[in-house]
Each structure stands twice: as structure tokens, then as C-alpha cells.
Amino acid sequence: EDQVTQSPEALRLQEGESSSLNCSYTVSGLRGLFWYRQDPGKGPEFLFTLYSAGEEKEKERLKATLTKKESFLHITAPKPEDSATYLCAVQAAPLDSNYQLIWGAGTKLIIKP
Amino acid sequence: KAGVTQTPRYLIKTRGQQVTLSCSPISGHRSVSWYQQTPGQGLQFLFEYFSETQRNKGNFPGRFSGRQFSNSRSEMNVSTLELGDSALYLCASSPPYNTEAFFGQGTRLTVV
Numbered sequence: 001e002d003q004v005t006q007s008p009e010a011l012r013l014q015e016g017e018s019s020s021l022n023c024s025y026t027v028s029g030l031r032g033l034f035w036y037r038q039d040p041g042k043g044p045e046f047l048f049t050l051y052s053a054g055e056e057k058e059k060e061r062l063k064a065t066l067t068k069k070e071s072f073l074h075i076t077a078p079k080p081e082d083s084a085t086y087l088c089a090v091q092a093a094p095l096d097s098n099y100q101l102i103w104g105a106g107t108k109l110i111i112k113p
Numbered sequence: 114k115a116g117v118t119q120t121p122r123y124l125i126k127t128r129g130q131q132v133t134l135s136c137s138p139i140s141g142h143r144s145v146s147w148y149q150q151t152p153g154q155g156l157q158f159l160f161e162y163f164s165e166t167q168r169n170k171g172n173f174p175g176r177f178s179g180r181q182f183s184n185s186r187s188e189m190n191v192s193t194l195e196l197g198d199s200a201l202y203l204c205a206s207s208p209p210y211n212t213e214a215f216f217g218q219g220t221r222l223t224v225v
Contacts, residue, residue, distance in 0.1 A: 031212065032212045034212075034213065034214075036216075041201070041219075041221070042218055042219065043117070043119075043203050043205075043216030043217050043218050043219050044156075044203070044216045045216070046213055046214070046215055046216075049212065049213055087156070089214075091212050100158055100161065100169050100171075101146075101158070101214065103155060103156040103158075104155075105155045106155060
């Protein structure tokens with residue numbers, strides 16, 4: 001069964017303390033892996049798409065990497081405004097044209113000043 | 114370029130009533146997906162429409178339905194509301210030949 005697991009569930013960091021969030025997946029064939037950021041009461045905001053193992057993408061203090069079994073979202077020197085829930089989603093290779101995204105439960109990141 | 118627009122932003126309904134939520138996708142996007150998000154269950158896929166046809170459906174009861182119009186705008190309807198239907202309902206649109214989904218701000222539905 002296709003599955004996406006994110007860890008940890010919650011992460012508290014001091015401002016400037018770098019860390020990584022994990023997204024592990026089991027799918028029959030990966031079409032794409034997506035990272036989103038969600039603030040309370042709002043819709044998820046698209047961050048990155050990764051398509052193949054070894055690929056990396058960066059945006060400000062965030063860097064996403066991908067292996068054959070997992071993805072990491074590295075946060076370098078975070079600021080309080082980086083506090084949010086980070087969601088990971090995977091799209092498997094289509095079977096019967098099913099392009100549905102499979103979502104992880106998210107990691108709630110809290111950055112303390 | 115305008116983003117995905119969902120209306121209304123907030124709704125309060127009584128158990129047993131029905132509700133219709135609206136979603137206007139980003140211009141040029143033909144795929145629209147709907148999700149239910151609750152604190153305990155996370156993002157749950159409801160259904161996806163593409164060119165006015167339902168392409169995928171999640172594991173929700175028949176009380177949840179949707180449709181898409183020729184201009185790609187979409188509506189979802191929930192009939193016979195239950196307390197457990199209280200959630201943030203999110204709509205996302207995707208461009209042709211692309212897999213990224215862009216979300217609206219959501220509609221917060223409270224059933225009392």
C-alpha cells in the first residue's frame with residue numbers, strides 16, 4: 001500500500017538552530033514528491049517538487065533533498081516566521097490514470113525567538 | 114495572476130442541512146481537487162475533477178458530491194450535515210501537464 005510518513009510530528013527549535021524534517025515514502029513508482037508549508041487556518045503553500053533521487057531544491061532558508069526512500073527538508077538558521085506545519089505529498093506512477101496525491105500527516109515546526 | 118479562490122471563507126450550519134462550497138481555480142488550470150482537513154485526520158482527499166469529469170474519488174460517503182463547470186470552476190456539496198463534517202475544506206488546482214497543486218485559503222465549515 002502506498003504510504004507517506006513524516007517525522008517528527010512536532011519540532012521545537014531556537015531561532016538560528018538548524019535541523020531537518022523527514023518524509024519517508026513507500027510507493028510502487030515515484031512520479032513526484034512535493035513539500036508544502038501550511039499556516040494555521042490557511043491553505044497549504046507550495047514549496048518544492050522533486051522528481052528523482054539525488055535532486056535538490058533550495059528556497060531561502062529551506063533545502064529539499066530526495067533519495068529513493070525518503071526526502072529531507074533542511075532548515076538552516078530558522079527564524080520565528082518559519083514556524084508552520086510542513087506537509088509532504090507523493091504522487092505515484094499512475095495506475096488506471098490515478099494521479100491522486102498521497103499526503104503525510106505533517107510536521108509542526110515551532111521556532112522560538 | 115490570481116490564486117485559487119474559495120467562497121465562502123466561513124460557514125456555520127445546523128445538523129441535517131446541506132451546504133455548497135465554491136472554488137475558482139487559477140486561470141488555465143483544468144484540474145480541481147477537493148480535500149477535507151481536520152486536526153485528527155490531516156488532509157483527506159475527496160475528489161478530483163478534470164474537464165468537467167470526476168477523475169478520482171476518495172473514500173467519503175455519497176453525501177459528499179461535486180461538479181465542475183465548463184469554465185473549470187467547481188462546487189462541492191454536502192447533504193444531511195453531521196457534526197463530524199466540521200472541518201476546513203480545501204480546493205486545489207493544477208496546471209495542464211503538471212503535478213503541483215495550488216491551494217485556496219479554504220472554507221471553514223462548522224456544523225452545530
